[in-house]
Amino acid sequence: MKSADMRQPVSGRSGWSRQRHPYLMAALVFVVLCVVNAALQQTFLRYEVAISNVAAFLPMALLAVGQTYVILAADIDLSTGAIVSVVNVAVVTIIESMGGTGASMALGLAAGLLLGITCGAINGFCVAVLRLQPIVTTFGTGIVFAGFALWILPQAGRQVPPVIYLTYAGTVLGVPSVIWILAGAIAFAAFVGRTRFYKALRATGGNIQAAYQTGLPVARVRMGAFVISGFFAALAGLALVGETASGDPLIGGALTLPSITAVVLGGTALSGCVGGVAGSILGAFILGLISNVIFFAQLPFEWQGLVQGLIILLALAGGVVMARGKQG
Amino acid sequence: MEKPSLETLKTFIKRPLSIAVIAILVLLVGGELLSPGFASPRQIVALLTIAALLGVVAAGQNLVILGGREGIDLSVGGVISFGAFLAGNLMQQSDANIIHAVVLVLGATFLIGMVTGLGVTFLRIPPLVMTLGMLGVVQGGLVLLTRGVPSGRAAPLLGKIVSDPVILGLPGIVYIWILVGITLSWVLRRTTFGLNVYAIGTNETAAELAGVPVRRTRVMVFALSGFFSGLTGILLLGYTEYVFIGAGDQYMLPSIIAVVIGGTSLAGGSGGYVGTMAGAVVLILLQNILTTLNIPPFGRQIIFGVTLLGLMLLYGRQRRLRG
Numbered sequence: 001m002k003s004a005d006m007r008q009p010v011s012g013r014s015g016w017s018r019q020r021h022p023y024l025m026a027a028l029v030f031v032v033l034c035v036v037n038a039a040l041q042q043t044f045l046r047y048e049v050a051i052s053n054v055a056a057f058l059p060m061a062l063l064a065v066g067q068t069y070v071i072l073a074a075d076i077d078l079s080t081g082a083i084v085s086v087v088n089v090a091v092v093t094i095i096e097s098m099g100g101t102g103a104s105m106a107l108g109l110a111a112g113l114l115l116g117i118t119c120g121a122i123n124g125f126c127v128a129v130l131r132l133q134p135i136v137t138t139f140g141t142g143i144v145f146a147g148f149a150l151w152i153l154p155q156a157g158r159q160v161p162p163v164i165y166l167t168y169a170g171t172v173l174g175v176p177s178v179i180w181i182l183a184g185a186i187a188f189a190a191f192v193g194r195t196r197f198y199k200a201l202r203a204t205g206g207n208i209q210a211a212y213q214t215g216l217p218v219a220r221v222r223m224g225a226f227v228i229s230g231f232f233a234a235l236a237g238l239a240l241v242g243e244t245a246s247g248d249p250l251i252g253g254a255l256t257l258p259s260i261t262a263v264v265l266g267g268t269a270l271s272g273c274v275g276g277v278a279g280s281i282l283g284a285f286i287l288g289l290i291s292n293v294i295f296f297a298q299l300p301f302e303w304q305g306l307v308q309g310l311i312i313l314l315a316l317a318g319g320v321v322m323a324r325g326k327q328g
Numbered sequence: 329m330e331k332p333s334l335e336t337l338k339t340f341i342k343r344p345l346s347i348a349v350i351a352i353l354v355l356l357v358g359g360e361l362l363s364p365g366f367a368s369p370r371q372i373v374a375l376l377t378i379a380a381l382l383g384v385v386a387a388g389q390n391l392v393i394l395g396g397r398e399g400i401d402l403s404v405g406g407v408i409s410f411g412a413f414l415a416g417n418l419m420q421q422s423d424a425n426i427i428h429a430v431v432l433v434l435g436a437t438f439l440i441g442m443v444t445g446l447g448v449t450f451l452r453i454p455p456l457v458m459t460l461g462m463l464g465v466v467q468g469g470l471v472l473l474t475r476g477v478p479s480g481r482a483a484p485l486l487g488k489i490v491s492d493p494v495i496l497g498l499p500g501i502v503y504i505w506i507l508v509g510i511t512l513s514w515v516l517r518r519t520t521f522g523l524n525v526y527a528i529g530t531n532e533t534a535a536e537l538a539g540v541p542v543r544r545t546r547v548m549v550f551a552l553s554g555f556f557s558g559l560t561g562i563l564l565l566g567y568t569e570y571v572f573i574g575a576g577d578q579y580m581l582p583s584i585i586a587v588v589i590g591g592t593s594l595a596g597g598s599g600g601y602v603g604t605m606a607g608a609v610v611l612i613l614l615q616n617i618l619t620t621l622n623i624p625p626f627g628r629q630i631i632f633g634v635t636l637l638g639l640m641l642l643y644g645r646q647r648r649l650r651g
Binding site: 132135136146147148149150212257261270303305306309310312316317 | 398400402447451452453454456457458460461462463464465466467468469470471472475476581584585588594624625626627628629630632633634636637640641645648649
């Protein structure tokens with residue numbers, strides 16, 4: 001995933017360039033969709049509806065956040081959906097087989113996060129250290145992770161104690177849990193965005209050869225991006241435990257490609273370097289809102305897929321083309 | 329074909345095509361040892377039939393990948409399903425409709441590929457994104473056309489052409505695949521279009537300066553990918569008689585893997601179709617072996633993934649960065 005043209009961040013007068021505001025287009029589309037959605041659905045702006053929308057879009061947003069780091073380094077991670085699945089079933093299985101006690105829940109959640117990080121590290125090792133091509137490699141590791149998910153839990157089922165989904169759907173200190181999680185993800189991104197790691201990550205995505213020659217630890221940086229992606233995939237898996245209160249070995253499979261769409265909708269370039277996490281969260285929300293709008297527009301069922309596909313294609317094309325126009 | 333005579337044994341073995349061929353032999357012998365009868369002629373015919381379906385999709389995928397600029401076609405699965413659906417509905421089990429059904433399906437899928445190619449070429453949308461978007465549109469369109477209910481059946485003659493033994497006990501689909509292989513290899517090596525594909529895949533700017541019609545060539549590789557997906561849809565219909573909506577999905581990522589295992593670089597500009605054909609056979613062989621082994625599905629899946637990574641390790645490694 002390396003393009004010939006190097007898009008080095010340019011500092012200059014044009015403050016509205018894509019480098020400064022890669023997610024401007026996403027923000028515009030997001031606002032338009034919110035307006036359309038509010039027009040179609042009277043309750044859209046009500047607090048509970050807004051929170052339930054955030055809850056519904058959260059797993060995709062978390063996946064997209066993790067994927068962003070990988071894509072900024074000009075790699076790609078096709079295994080995220082499989083990581084979601086394996087974390088989801090592992091957590092549910094651990095908690096249930098240990099009797100659903102408080103300790104089991106703590107252990108289950110910790111094990112889930114650790115599992116996601118491990119999967120990410122395996123991806124990173126294969127891509128950055130063994131220098132295997134990322135698309136095919138992460139597809140391969142994804143098959144393996146999905147296989148382990150089926151091994152742990154061959155069929156959807158099992159249950160977690162009510163406290164988990166009640167907490168997930170409820171509030172902590174008066175603020176809905178899903179908002180805490182989203183805020184946590186944003187805080188994490190804000191923190192990482194200030195580190196030298198992040199600078200090195202973007203440099204690697206912009207021109208890996210130059211980054212290497214400058215003495216940046218390119219392999220470690222790419223590996224770090226995959227580990228973050230695995231961690232966020234694990235978070236998404238945990239969010240789905242909270243939402244569905246049970247395990248499903250196939251739950252993540254269909255999430256991978258849409259999460260990449262979300263990242264691109266958010267203005268992050270697949271060629272690396274350009275973009276950011278905020279756009280990806282917007283992108284995930286855009287995907288969710290498009291589904292909402294189509295549902296509330298009361299289109300006949302058979303038209304929904306086509307209209308959704310066309311809107312997404314137009315948004316993708318529009319984003320890419322407008323960004324280029326601004327670049328000049 | 330290059331001349332192996334001048335090369336040492338080591339470089340010969342390191343070549344992707346050699347690895348694929350060695351992998352085929354190892355898998356065949358291994359399969360025969362694990363379950364006697366695995367390498368029997370009947371099994372091999374069955375294997376080639378399945379490999380032919382994958383191989384024909386991979387032909388289009390191969391062209392797109394060779395054309396470079398991060399070329400990849402994620403829409404093949406949707407286009408295959410679309411082609412199969414359209415063919416089934418145009419044929420309506422009547423042999424008289426075969427020719428116009430085939431022409432219409434190949435024309436329609438060629439046009440779908442062309443739209444993808446126009447988006448990639450003129451709007452400069454990255455292929456991964458453009459084809460992913462087109463996949464959504466084609467799948468949505470398919471739901472609209474079918475209203476969620478599969479319909480349409482193959483003409484009996486199509487089923488015969490695809491599945492019945494023609495010469496040497498091999499079914500027609502294998503000969504169609506060989507024909508695709510010979511034609512594509514010839515096109516890639518001996519025609520201006522083929523050389524242009526390599527040129528734009530290696531260095532687009534240089535190709536442009538050398539007078540290669542870069543845009544036309546790029547639109548064409550995507551259009552041909554649509555065409556080959558449509559052809560696969562027709563063959564799939566002939567093979568299974570009727571198809572469900574998601575029938576083509578299973579070919580999306582394997583078609584890319586077959587190309588990569590066959591030695592075509594995802595960076596574009598190097599590789600060829602003969603290797604891809606071997607890659608398709610390797611993939612199907614591997615799947616068959618895992619099916620005959622008496623292990624649960626999850627075990628098969630894990631072994632398949634690990635083997636894939638192992639194959640990548642053999643020759644999929646990228647250049648070491650130099651200071």
